[in-house]
Amino acid sequence: MSGFDARDLRNACGSFATGVTVITTRTDEGDHGMTANAFMSVSLDPPLISISLDHKSRMRDRIRTAGRYAVSVLGGEMEHIAWHFAGRHNPDLSAILERRHGLPVVPGAAAIFLTEVAQEVEAGDHTLFIGRVTHLERRPEAEPLLFCGGRFARLAATV
Secondary structure, eight states, X not given: OOSOOHHHHHHXXXXXXXXXXXXXXXXXXXXXXXXXXXEEEEETTTTEEEEEEETTOHHHHHHHHHSEEXXXXXXXXXXXXXXXXXXXXXXGGTTOOEXXXXXXXXXXXXXXXXXEEEEEEEETTXXXXXXXXXXXXXOTTOOBEEEETTEEEEOOOOX
């Protein structure tokens, strides 16, 4: 890298506002979830989405084992859920996940995608898991939870 380091890159990328998701999977050890904003649509035909996981992430190996994952897009009122799955465990949320076709999801999420891993792409210190969408749900009235500059936010009210 020339003229900047990893922290500079992370901070610059943090200037891009994103939605907030909880990525989940199920293995023989049970349900697993983590908060992430590295999520994107890849293709409409076939229906593909992608998540990006650090090589040090425990979720990376869990998704490899399961071969499936779900993405729950959090609504604006779900910041407490984002914190819970980001490592600030809230005992009141320990049993929050529900099942959809055998995968754990966040109930009431703005959108839910269930996938089967179609491809893994190694990209630097991360792995991109491209998932073929097998089921989706959406709450059209839900306002998104946003993340930018290290903080959660909500959309401003429109006139």
